[in-house]
Amino acid sequence: MLTKKTLLSTALTTSLTFGLLSGFAAQAETFNFVGHNDTKSAETLVVFQAKSQVSSDLARLDKLSNQQISKALALQDFTGDSKQLVEILIPSGLDAKRLVVIGLGDASKMTPGQVNTLGASVTAYLNKHSTDKITILTAGIADASSNASFAAELAHGINLRAYKFDKYLSEKKPAEKSYTIQVAEPIKATDNYQQLAAIEQGVFLARDLTSEVPTEMNPVHFAAAAKELKKLGVKVTVLEPKKIKQLGMGALHAVGRGSEEGSRLVIAHWQGNNDAPIALVGKGITFDSGGYNIKATGDSISRMKSDMAGAAAVLGTVKAMAMQKADVNVVAVMAMAANMVSKTAFAPGDVVMTAEGLSVEVLNTDAEGRLVLADALWYAREFYQPEIMVDVATLTGSKVRALGKRYTGLFSDDDTLVNELTVSGLAVDEKVWRLPLAYDDLLKSPIADLKNAGYGGPGATTAAVFLQQFTGDTKWVHLDIAGSALAAKDKGVTPAGGTGHGVRLLSHWIVNQEK
Incomplete structure (x- = not known):
């Protein structure tokens, strides 16, 4: 008989750090949506930059670092194009161990699925590094409403890729990471993520069953x-x-x-x-x-x-x-x-x-x-x-x-x-x-x-x-x-194994066609 513990073997028992989701089942990662606070407690800073636009967060960091960030980005031909990712040496004035800058391209044209994939790329990249506390800055998305939606969809993508089915592995995969995502409207971002977190649980169940x-x-x-x-x-x-x-x-x-x-x-x-x-x-x-x-x-x-x-x-x-x-x-x-x-x-x-x-x-x-x-x-x-x-x-x-x-x-x-x-x-x-x-x-x-x-x-x-x-x-x-139904290797929001394909499609259609 398959027990509940078995079914949730891939979704670790860490609860979410914000109250609206406290009743939800286990998640693979933890998220905290906050306003624009100090970033010095982070081990890793992740900054998103739209094409040909310096975000306010990046500009603020730039002042702290005496133009070191801009120079480092220029040396690596960083333009803010979609899928560009640059990690640079930490400049003076920041306590984080690493700074990762990711290009958005034209953020106004990104679909939720593309933002999810962007979040998955964050997971894939940081899985290669021993960092547990990540702060993500999203001021590159100027409009407050879009900023909240972007942050929620980003967290969704991070979590979808972070899923683990390690029930039969003698060495379990690394423990979850903790993300702080700075947004203009943290309450709205939390509300937006509530629905997505429910969909994640449906995807995780489908993946568990298939794997x-x-x-x-x-x-x-x-x-x-x-x-x-x-x-x-x-x-x-x-x-x-x-x-x-x-x-x-x-x-x-x-x-x-x-x-x-x-x-x-x-x-x-x-x-x-x-x-x-x-x-x-x-x-x-x-x-x-x-x-x-x-x-x-x-x-x-x-x-x-x-x-x-x-x-x-x-x-x-x-x-x-x-x-x-x-x-x-x-x-x-x-x-x-x-x-x-x-x-x-x-x-x-x-x-x-x-x-x-x-x-x-x-x-x-x-x-x-x-x-x-x-x-x-x-x-x-x-x-x-x-x-x-x-x-x-x-x-x-x-x-x-x-x-x-x-x-x-x-x-x-x-x-x-x-x-x-x-x-x-x-x-x-x-x-x-x-x-x-x-x-x-x-x-x-x-x-x-x-x-x-x-x-x-x-x-x-x-x-x-x-x-x-x-x-x-x-x-x-x-x-x-x-x-x-099965992925042979990690790609996008899907790690190798059962994909849960169809849950996100059906959930989006059901909720939106009823409106």
């Missing part, structure tokens, strides 16, 4: 993790194999038959208001062997613990909404199974009956994600009558071949939803790209209503069209996050 090893993250373990959200006011329901079968969800039941635990349907509902809910439907294959169509080539099978990343993302999003007590009605429906090979496993050539009443010929047991999602989509419609459904899944290798790992494949007939999610993706730097819904004729079967593989067509599209058969008249979006 966990498959024998410690089967459908039963995942259900136990979801039940932890009850403490936040989330209603959690878990359907076991007997109930799944009784409800006629034969596709979900079939995929889980090869494992000892069988399938689970996990429902986590944050009802922040009485509006018709948004249903987030997640694919939760806790390990995908491929079934009898086993993944026998390459090393792809070793990464198949991440085939439940869609379920992890939607559960993390519900946690993010609950922790900020968002005025939204969101339900996550997660179809959980381990796709294993055994004498009880479903086989190529089988026909399974979905709760929708459509029969499906199984041509490929490795196209199992669409099967479990079919019944989950039906359940979300049948029991919650949602206004909108968004399913999230590591569904197809074809999506990776089409778009690579930097874009999520988006499928929908609803232009408004496409536009909204595209805007949110650009804002948080989890970009989406629309792909067509077509080739439904390739899903015709001579012995069943559908077949689960549309051979001869674009795989990501035929998989999406298969799912569309189970959405009824409900507004629907399918997000294929294949390739984005």
Whole structure:
């Protein structure tokens, strides 16, 4: 059984240093937003400078140091361009051990996601140095409101990159650092960060679940993790194999038959208001062997613990909404199974009956994600009558071949939803790209209503069209996050391991589309 301690193994127990967030779960780093105070207690000073502009903080430091800073920057051709980073020798008049100056470029054009990435670069750089107390000066962002937002987004990026999954390491990664961020309006910056800190906790949960090893993250373990959200006011329901079968969800039941635990349907509902809910439907294959169509080539099978990343993302999003007590009605429906090979496993050539009443010929047991999602989509419609459904899944290798790992494949007939999610993706730097819904004729079967593989067509599209058969008249979006669930190395806001991809995208979209 996965315990709460295990789930939070990556988020250290240091509490935040400002009161509005005192009720939150553990964070990887500590932040204190303050006004423009003395900087002499810092071990490291970080100053941001916009292109062709000397910030007031930098000018103040410059006076203390008899022009040494400007001369040092000029010698290193520092112009304030985006991503420029210069560390210079500490001049007289400052007690800090190091001074780091980072270019912003045109700060007015930076998206929140770009500021997050900037914060992540601070973490990446300072992780190479033994410094624990960092003061960040943000006066290069002149407008007070923008300054507060910048500071909050910067802290968000610092924390996202600082996440650690070191449960299985004999040598744990270094302890957290303490950041003081000087802003014109510290209370406003704190307020802005409150929402982002909730989203971090959702991302951290999704990363924890995805990074966990498959024998410690089967459908039963995942259900136990979801039940932890009850403490936040989330209603959690878990359907076991007997109930799944009784409800006629034969596709979900079939995929889980090869494992000892069988399938689970996990429902986590944050009802922040009485509006018709948004249903987030997640694919939760806790390990995908491929079934009898086993993944026998390459090393792809070793990464198949991440085939439940869609379920992890939607559960993390519900946690993010609950922790900020968002005025939204969101339900996550997660179809959980381990796709294993055994004498009880479903086989190529089988026909399974979905709760929708459509029969499906199984041509490929490795196209199992669409099967479990079919019944989950039906359940979300049948029991919650949602206004909108968004399913999230590591569904197809074809999506990776089409778009690579930097874009999520988006499928929908609803232009408004496409536009909204595209805007949110650009804002948080989890970009989406629309792909067509077509080739439904390739899903015709001579012995069943559908077949689960549309051979001869674009795989990501035929998989999406298969799912569309189970959405009824409900507004629907399918997000294929294949390739984005695990990071091979540290990059941007994401350290190596489970990424939590989708939590920030969905959280931004849910909160903003309700306004």
